[in-house]
Amino acid sequence: AIAVDAPSQVVTFDTTFLPPSNVLVLNDPGANEIFPEFVAGTITVVADGANSIWITEAVGEQGDQVTVEVHAENAHAIERMLLPLHLTSMDAAIVTAEFSGTRSESGTPSFSIQDDQNFTLDVSWSGDGLGAGTGVVARLVIALDPFAAPQTVYVDTSGEYGFTIAGGSNQVIVPSFDRGSVRVDIASGTEDPTLPRQFALHQNLPNPFNPTTRILYTLSQGAATRLTVYNLLGREIVTLVSDFQSAGDHTVVWNGRDQRGRAVSSGVYLYRLKSGGEVTFRKMTLMK
Numbered sequence: 001a002i003a004v005d006a007p008s009q010v011v012t013f014d015t016t017f018l019p020p021s022n023v024l025v026l027n028d029p030g031a032n033e034i035f036p037e038f039v040a041g042t043i044t045v046v047a048d049g050a051n052s053i054w055i056t057e058a059v060g061e062q063g064d065q066v067t068v069e070v071h072a073e074n075a076h077a078i079e080r081m082l083l084p085l086h087l088t089s090m091d092a093a094i095v096t097a098e099f100s101g102t103r104s105e106s107g108t109p110s111f112s113i114q115d116d117q118n119f120t121l122d123v124s125w126s127g128d129g130l131g132a133g134t135g136v137v138a139r140l141v142i143a144l145d146p147f148a149a150p151q152t153v154y155v156d157t158s159g160e161y162g163f164t165i166a167g168g169s170n171q172v173i174v175p176s177f178d179r180g181s182v183r184v185d186i187a188s189g190t191e192d193p194t195l196p197r198q199f200a201l202h203q204n205l206p207n208p209f210n211p212t213t214r215i216l217y218t219l220s221q222g223a224a225t226r227l228t229v230y231n232l233l234g235r236e237i238v239t240l241v242s243d244f245q246s247a248g249d250h251t252v253v254w255n256g257r258d259q260r261g262r263a264v265s266s267g268v269y270l271y272r273l274k275s276g277g278e279v280t281f282r283k284m285t286l287m288k
Contacts, residue, residue: 050075051163051173053083055140055155055180063146065095068155068180070121072103073134076173077166080124081137086158087117088240090214090253091148092182094119095141102136109138117212117253118158129166148184149216149249152241155180157261186248201273201280204254208287211256211263215240215271222246223276229254230270237264245275256286 052073060066072081081104087094093116099109107125114120121138140155156179162172199220204213219225227241238259240252254271257263266288272281 051175052177053081053161053175054178057181057183058142059183059185060144061185062144062148065141065143066182067098068140068142068182069136070138070140070180071135072137072163073175074130074163075132076163077129077131078125078163078173079129079166080164081121081130081162082164083121083161084157084159085119085121085140086156086255087142087153088156088252089148089151089153090117091145091151091184091251092153093117093143093145095143097121098139098141099123099137102138103130103133104137106130111138125166142182144182144184149251150186150246151184151250151252152243152245153182153184155182158255158257159261199275199278199280201271201282203282204271204284208285209256210286210288212253213256213284213286214251214253216249216251217273218249219245219247219275220278221276225250225273225275227252227274228272230272231264232268232270237269240271 050073054071056069056071058066058068070083094113097109097111097119099105104123107123107130110120110122110124112120112122123137142153142155144153157177161177162174165171165173198218200218202216202218204215206213215227217227222245225241225243225245226239228239229237231237236259238254238257240254241250264286266286268283268285270281270283272279
């Protein structure tokens with residue numbers, strides 16, 4: 001057990017203070033005594049503190065490139081930050097990550113792209129690591145499709161992330177995380193206010209799907225909107241949209257993962273759209 005108010009420290013397990021009569025001795029099948037080499041073990045105790053990652057918001061028009069900042073607060077020196085990320089719409093694509101003038105500049109930043117919507121930030125610091133503090137660790141450049149529907153694209157986690165504490169203990173702290181967002185607006189002069197709008201939830205594409213599918217819907221008026229995926233037992237799997245959205249066409253991508261980022265099993269799922277006083281739902285099939 002570790003005391004609630006214990007300071008940051010390394011607790012060592014050793015035989016130094018054992019009397020000679022308690023020294024470990026083993027016997028082999030021939031009754032010969034064996035005195036094994038003993039390697040001390042340790043537990044790294046990390047005092048409570050604020051550890052968090054958050055991503056800022058941005059607004060852009062169709063065809064724009066926008067930038068959001070990734071901020072990190074670490075209460076202890078860290079030697080690595082691993083952060084896999086995902087864009088929730090195919091109408092947005094990651095272009096690059098910039099590290100100049102950020103806290104990552106003192107380390108070795110790595111940026112890998114799996115596809116337009118999935119990418120990973122991985123930064124390592126040598127020596128004493130990145131000292132406790134807060135600030136920008138990366139700037140993400142995101143391109144918006146010229147024909148993107150008005151929507152909010154979220155920059156969310158897509159897997160296990162965390163800070164590795166400096167000192168060689170390999171202890172990983174999972175900080176709190178606040179996703180970022182990019183609001184896509186219609187480019188000036190392209191919206192026709194005379195076009196009729198009818199509330200509709202369209203069949204996802206592709207269907208069946210693996211691992212991602214695109215959900216399109218139309219709102220008849222601006223309203224608080226919620227798009228949720230359920231299993232056939234009615235249990236909520238993930239909320240894809242929970243925001244005020246303008247009238248018009250919207251799209252969002254589901255990556256087949258639940259609210260905690262865990263991949264769900266094959267099967268039939270319901271997706272339900274509620275906007276203002278209007279509600280509808282459809283079925284979709286995940287096939288692995």
